[in-house]
Amino acid sequence: xxxxxxxxxxxxxxxxxxxxxxxxxxxxxxxxxxxxxxxxxxxxxxxxxxxxxxxxxxxxxxxxxxxxxxxxxxxxxxxxxxxxxxxxxxxxxxxxxxxxxxxxxxxxxxxxxxxxxxxxxxxxxxxxxxxxxxxxxxxxxxxxxxxxxxxxxxxxxxxxxxxxxxxxxxxxxxxxxxxxxxxxxxxxxxxxxxxxxxxxxxxxxxxxxxxxxxxxxxxxxxxxxxxxxxxxxxxxxxxxxxxxxxxxxxxxxxxxxxxxxxxxxxxxxxxxxxxxxxxxxxxxxxxxxxxxxxxxxxxxxxxxxxxxxxxxxxxxxxxx
Amino acid sequence: xxxxxxxxxxxxxxxxxxxxxxxxxxxxxxxxxxxxxxxxxxxxxxxxxxxxxxxxxxxxxxxxxxxxxxxxxxxxxxxxxxxxxxxxxxxxxxxxxxxxxxxxxxxxxxxxxxxxxxxxxxxxxxxxxxxxxxxxxxxxxxxxxxxxxxxxxxxxxxxxxxxxxxxxxxxxxxxxxxxxxxxxxxxxxxxxxxxxxxxxxxxxxxxxxxxxxxxxxxxxxxxxxxxxxxxxxxxxxxxxxxxxxxxxxxxxxxxxxxxxxxxxxxxxxxxxxxxxxxxxxxxxxxxxxxxxxxxxxxxxxxxxxxxxxxxxxxxxxxxx
Numbered sequence: 293x294x295x296x297x298x299x300x301x302x303x304x305x306x307x308x309x310x311x312x313x314x315x316x317x318x319x320x321x322x323x324x325x326x327x328x329x330x331x332x333x334x335x336x337x338x339x340x341x342x343x344x345x346x347x348x349x350x351x352x353x354x355x356x357x358x359x360x361x362x363x364x365x366x367x368x369x370x371x372x373x374x375x376x377x378x379x380x381x382x383x384x385x386x387x388x389x390x391x392x393x394x395x396x397x398x399x400x401x402x403x404x405x406x407x408x409x410x411x412x413x414x415x416x417x418x419x420x421x422x423x424x425x426x427x428x429x430x431x432x433x434x435x436x437x438x439x440x441x442x443x444x445x446x447x448x449x450x451x452x453x454x455x456x457x458x459x460x461x462x463x464x465x466x467x468x469x470x471x472x473x474x475x476x477x478x479x480x481x482x483x484x485x486x487x488x489x490x491x492x493x494x495x496x497x498x499x500x501x502x503x504x505x506x507x508x509x510x511x512x513x514x515x516x517x518x519x520x521x522x523x524x525x526x527x528x529x530x531x532x533x534x535x536x537x538x539x540x541x542x543x544x545x546x547x548x549x550x551x552x553x554x555x556x557x558x559x560x561x562x563x564x565x566x567x568x569x570x571x572x573x574x575x576x577x578x579x580x581x582x583x584x585x586x587x588x589x590x591x592x593x594x595x596x597x598x599x600x601x602x603x604x605x606x607x608x609x610x611x612x
Numbered sequence: 613x614x615x616x617x618x619x620x621x622x623x624x625x626x627x628x629x630x631x632x633x634x635x636x637x638x639x640x641x642x643x644x645x646x647x648x649x650x651x652x653x654x655x656x657x658x659x660x661x662x663x664x665x666x667x668x669x670x671x672x673x674x675x676x677x678x679x680x681x682x683x684x685x686x687x688x689x690x691x692x693x694x695x696x697x698x699x700x701x702x703x704x705x706x707x708x709x710x711x712x713x714x715x716x717x718x719x720x721x722x723x724x725x726x727x728x729x730x731x732x733x734x735x736x737x738x739x740x741x742x743x744x745x746x747x748x749x750x751x752x753x754x755x756x757x758x759x760x761x762x763x764x765x766x767x768x769x770x771x772x773x774x775x776x777x778x779x780x781x782x783x784x785x786x787x788x789x790x791x792x793x794x795x796x797x798x799x800x801x802x803x804x805x806x807x808x809x810x811x812x813x814x815x816x817x818x819x820x821x822x823x824x825x826x827x828x829x830x831x832x833x834x835x836x837x838x839x840x841x842x843x844x845x846x847x848x849x850x851x852x853x854x855x856x857x858x859x860x861x862x863x864x865x866x867x868x869x870x871x872x873x874x875x876x877x878x879x880x881x882x883x884x885x886x887x888x889x890x891x892x893x894x895x896x897x898x899x900x901x902x903x904x905x906x907x908x909x910x911x912x913x914x915x916x917x918x919x920x921x922x923x924x925x926x927x928x929x930x931x932x
Contacts, residue, residue, distance in 0.1 A: 474840055497817045498835060511912050513835040515818060520794055552915040590916050592831050595872040597918050602911060 293431070295541045297324045298337040298398050298423050299413025299530075301344070301362070305373035305387075306569060308380065310523045316570035317348050319370060320413035320436070323527035324534045326571045327561050328411075329355040330579050331538025335404050337361035337423070341369040341392045351575075360401050367392040380522045380566075381495065400426040409541040411533055412456070414438045417448040424455050432540060432611060434458035436533055442469045454486040457611055460533050462493045476502070476511070488611055491536065491555060493529050493562075496522075501555045503548065503610065512552050517563035517589055524569045528562040531574065535561030535582070549606035560585045613751075615861045617644045618657040618718050618743050619733025619850075621664070621682070625693035625707075626889060628700065630843045636890035637668050639690065640733035640756070643847035644854045646891045647881050648731075649675040650899050651858025655724050657681035657743070661689040661712045671895075680721050687712040700842045701815065720746040729861040731853055732776070734758045737768040744775050752860060752931060754778035756853055762789045774806040777931055780853050782813045796822070796831070808931055811856065811875060813849050813882075816842075821875045823868065823930065832872050837883035837909055844889045848882040851894065855881030855902070869926035880905045 302319030306312060321338045328334045335358040342364060352359055370393035374383035398419060408431035412420040420435055427433070433456040441449045442465065449469070453459055459482060463475065470478035479490050483504040492500040496516050503510035536558035543550060560582055567573045598606075622639030626632060641658045648654050655678040662684060672679055690713035694703035718739060728751035732740040740755055747753070753776040761769050762785065769789070773779055779802060783795065790798035799810045803824040812820040816836050823830035855877035863870060880902055887893045918926075 476838060476840065511838065512915070513838070513912050514915070515833040515835050518796060518831065518833070520796065549915070556915055590918070591922060592833050594914055594916070594918050594922075595832070595834070595869070595876055596910050596914070597923065598910075598914050598916075602914070603917065 293409060293541050293544065294333040294335060294407045295328050295409040295411060295537055296335045296337060296361070296400070296404055296407040296427070297321055297328065297411045297413060298419070299324065299415055300370050300393055301336070301338040301340050302370045302372050303344075304371070304526065304570065306524055306526055307375040308524050309376070309378055310521070311569070313569045317351075318372065318526060318570060320530040323530035323565070323571060324411060324413055325352065325357050326355065326574045327531040327534035327565070328538040328541075329357050330577065330582070332409070332541040334358065335361055335407055337398050337400060337404075339363040339365060339392050339396045341365065341367045344369045361398070361404060363396075365392050374526070376525060380525050383526065398423050408432070409537055410434070411537050412436070412452070413530060413533070417441050417445050417452040420452040421448065421455065424452070432457050432537075432546065434460060434533065434537060436460045436529065437465065439465060439468055450485055453482065456487055458489045458491065459487045460491040460493060460529070460536070462495070462529060466490070466492055475500070489551060491558070493532055495525070495528070499532070499555055499559050501551055503551075512555065514556060514559055514593065517560055517585060519563050519567055522566045525566050527565050527571065531565040532558035532562040535559070546611035547607050547609050549603075551610070552606070556586060556589060557582065560589060613729060613861050613864065614653040614655060614727045615648050615729040615731060615857055616655045616657060616681070616720070616724055616727040616747070617641055617648065617731045617733060618739070619644065619735055620690050620713060621656070621658040621660050622690045622692050623664075624691070624846065624890065626844055626846055627695040628844050629696070629698055630841070631889070633889045637671075638692065638846060638890060640850040643850035643885070643891060644731060644733055645672065645677050646675065646894045647851040647854035647885070648858040648861075649677050650897065650902070652729070652861040654678065655681055655727055657718050657720060657724075659683040659685060659712050659716045661685065661687045664689045681718070681724060683716075685712050694846070696845060700845055703846065718743050728752070729857055730754070731857050732756070732772070733850060733853070734761075737761050737765050737772040740772040741768065741775065744772070752777050752857070752866065754780060754853065754857060756780045756849065757785065759785060759788055770805055773802065776807055778809045778811065779807045780811045780813060780849070780856070782815070782849060786810070786812055795820070809871060811878070813852055815845070815848070819852070819875050819879050821871055823871075832875065834876060834879055834913065837880055837905060839883050839887055842886045845886050847885050847891065851885040852878035852882040855879070866931035867927050867929050869923075871930070872926070876906060876909060877902065880909060
């Protein structure tokens, strides 16, 4: 089933210890759509300027990505410049030029309002709410955000969070938004706003899935897939979301087992993304490549068979 | 089957953001023996001064720990003082008084030379070699070490490593000893010296097991068990080794599956250790407590049943 994604489409300047790129195709919507298109039909909603290279639009079309929701308006495309240090952790932002993205108000074309999977990439939470209000009862809506909105639009973000099924944040964002040093306590605070699940992205340390409700610790953890060299971490979080949403949209499995496997797919897709600049590692990537890494990852992480009781419990639907 | 452990027995002064302790029972041998005694008979080899409190010796005896290899000599017991910052990562060493430990030469009593499981805690690698030469072909010998010996006795340490089946190091030690920034490449370099397996302790980020040989990535990874508050990380590595060796000695299972479960036991025992100062959390700990955490951990980390092929492969003996 289809996935609608709203977010930035950008031209990036990126510096890492492995080199640098100018005018690289970037933006959360770009990364997400490119990776998610391996799993399911993707509908992009965003904006670019008239300077946006035709080759990039052609690339999206070559992935069967629906661009009817992408506005092309007079002016310059959103640009971001960032630099990563030797540890390849958080980027230092060198420049942000909103350009046409500054006045962006997403309008969802009528025939896309029933797309069942919706991913709200990191944008102004007021826009995230605007988009959700245009969608007809999605089967699964998820959002990402960042520290900027937590500091400047906390109430709007809390409202947006209360309207989605799944929230994806990184470790420091969970601590910042919740004010809790302990990650599990922070997760509980965010889940108390309404979402059914929180996915915590932990970079090279993997990811966690915390489900709301229940007296037990509804906690699932995976390490990151080990890659020999991280070349450029840009887009790791967006393509994590793409693997996660893509797996769910492809399988329709909204059980706990489905969500767990979706987290693994997120982890694995991100592990490919960071192995090259921009979306370059994703261009030749196939679902078979991801499945091969999935088998290797299962082998690397399991130490016991699951009991029948566990398997049954994992199979119960927990969303929709 | 029994485990012989050689290492420091100490009185520690520890400061953490949660408080401080004076004259706390510590030392690698102490931590290891206390935790491993939950799994199997433990034989301690070490040295204390005449100032060492009788109550501590009585405690060891209450755990059925064999103290025939512990020398009590005139002088003061080894003392260590350290401080942990807000992140509870590596300790800053404030003071080290070797005292009677400075002249320690371990002599293994005759009837302990056939103990089948041997753990060489972090001590001078020349002493580790001395001890191994006194042991009669142990079923499993493992060692720990630290950055000091890597800097000052590199050749001796390489020789000691070549004589054991399993090496346990933390992440930064693997990088330091191997000179490789990439952990897997560093692991390969260490395994090329002869050991069958390397366990990499990663603190709050879990642990890895890398086996030598084979064309596949013989890699197993677990996250750390999430604990709400880390009170004092001292002894986490030593009790990781205790859970690892204890599980193997108790079950005798030296298959890959056995080693993986042993890594999980190491992770879990360490997760208890850090929840209080000194060995205080280990005093009331039972195997049932560890098994309960083991079940929870399996639940938290698995996302697929293992195939029969995987289970068969994991069951093949890989040591002895």
